[in-house]
Amino acid sequence: MTPAFEQLQKQLKQLPGVGYRSAERIALHLLVEKPAQLPALVHALESAAGAVHRCTRCGNLAEEALCAVCTDPQRDHSVVCIVEHVPDLVAIERSGAYKGAYHVLHGRLSPIHGVGPADLNFEALMARIARGEVKELILALSNDVEGEATCHYLSTHLPPGSTVGISRIGFGLPSGGGVLYADSVTLRSALEGRRHYS
Amino acid sequence: MTPAFEQLQKQLKQLPGVGYRSAERIALHLLVEKPAQLPALVHALESAAGAVHRCTRCGNLAEEALCAVCTDPQRDHSVVCIVEHVPDLVAIERSGAYKGAYHVLHGRLSPIHGVGPADLNFEALMARIARGEVKELILALSNDVEGEATCHYLSTHLPPGSTVGISRIGFGLPSGGGVLYADSVTLRSALEGRRHYS
Numbered sequence: 001m002t003p004a005f006e007q008l009q010k011q012l013k014q015l016p017g018v019g020y021r022s023a024e025r026i027a028l029h030l031l032v033e034k035p036a037q038l039p040a041l042v043h044a045l046e047s048a049a050g051a052v053h054r055c056t057r058c059g060n061l062a063e064e065a066l067c068a069v070c071t072d073p074q075r076d077h078s079v080v081c082i083v084e085h086v087p088d089l090v091a092i093e094r095s096g097a098y099k100g101a102y103h104v105l106h107g108r109l110s111p112i113h114g115v116g117p118a119d120l121n122f123e124a125l126m127a128r129i130a131r132g133e134v135k136e137l138i139l140a141l142s143n144d145v146e147g148e149a150t151c152h153y154l155s156t157h158l159p160p161g162s163t164v165g166i167s168r169i170g171f172g173l174p175s176g177g178g179v180l181y182a183d184s185v186t187l188r189s190a191l192e193g194r195r196h197y198s
Numbered sequence: 199m200t201p202a203f204e205q206l207q208k209q210l211k212q213l214p215g216v217g218y219r220s221a222e223r224i225a226l227h228l229l230v231e232k233p234a235q236l237p238a239l240v241h242a243l244e245s246a247a248g249a250v251h252r253c254t255r256c257g258n259l260a261e262e263a264l265c266a267v268c269t270d271p272q273r274d275h276s277v278v279c280i281v282e283h284v285p286d287l288v289a290i291e292r293s294g295a296y297k298g299a300y301h302v303l304h305g306r307l308s309p310i311h312g313v314g315p316a317d318l319n320f321e322a323l324m325a326r327i328a329r330g331e332v333k334e335l336i337l338a339l340s341n342d343v344e345g346e347a348t349c350h351y352l353s354t355h356l357p358p359g360s361t362v363g364i365s366r367i368g369f370g371l372p373s374g375g376g377v378l379y380a381d382s383v384t385l386r387s388a389l390e391g392r393r394h395y396s
Contacts, residue, residue: 003261
């Protein structure tokens with residue numbers, strides 16, 4: 001195809017879940033089949049890039065100073081769920097299982113990748129705790145070494161004198177998962193996380 | 199999420215192969231995870247929309263007056279493969295099985311959808327034939343009623359006195375396909391299209 005077409009295909013291929021063939025299909029769709037969609041897509045991309053930024057309180061996506069979660073009076077803002085990234089928050093919201101607030105770290109501690117405490121959204125969290133807004137922290141971080149390190153750092157660096165309760169989400173078999181198909185680390189987590197069954 | 203985010207998600211969801219979840223994932227990718235990719239994507243979209251148009255001879259994508267196929271001296275321009283859409287041309291090119299020229303109709307006759315001969319790229323094809331450039335037409339149109347109607351129209355509306363040979367691509371079992379799994383229409387095509395086997 002033409003150079004501009006190939007450049008577009010290359011850009012599309014970098015999107016998550018879009019391979020070489022899908023990128024070609026999308027590029028042909030936008031250039032040949034539905035050319036009217038192209039300016040609308042460009043407009044939506046530019047509008048979103050201009051309008052969407054981080055919530056100043058929790059780090060979620062927002063168009064005002066605060067995000068939709070932080071301004072929702074129906075939610076319990078004294079319970080704060082700590083997540084690594086915005087998509088984690090979206091996944092928890094989708095489950096409908098949580099009605100508290102969030103705090104998005106935008107990463108996790110990873111000395112090997114040069115990510116230290118100053119690179120994460122810790123300061124705003126400490127400010128929230130120091131203001132006395134928070135009664136409980138739920139650590140919804142990954143079940144791996146870096147998630148573990150981030151949990152450890154958080155639990156040992158709370159503001160002096162804070163009485164915040166801290167919990168970490170459960171690990172074990174996923175819903176619908178059988179013991180036979182679970183990997184060893186998951187089984188270890190599941191055994192360690194066993195609960196009394198009456 | 200925010201209104202601008204949802205607008206972007208809605209636009210992305212209209213792309214082929216992109217569902218609700220993929221659109222959310224791509225929007226989060228572009229706004230949160232790799233924001234540097236967003237302007238590059240917008241630039242590629244706008245450049246392609248500005249640079250890519252139809253080849254004046256065959257209707258393929260082109261950045262100059264003629265496309266890469268029409269200007270390739272290695273190809274046999276006296277054989278012209280008629281396709282409905284640019285993606286069909288791309289699929290045939292990908293097979294590596296064809297080294298002639300193309301003509302893209304940008305649709306097929308469909309009275310029920312209000313598509314008549316004037317809506318298709320027929321005139322440029324007739325001009326090519328009238329100039330004596332074409333010795334053979336290969337009709338690579340769909341194996342259905344509308345494809346059949348388009349083939350019939352083409353074969354009966356060639357310029358007066360033209361001696362162009364016309365063939366239609368073969369229909370039958372797809373590669374790797376067994377008789378057991380083929381539908382009745384395919385089996386009928388396959389039986390009608392049987393060839394002598396020595």
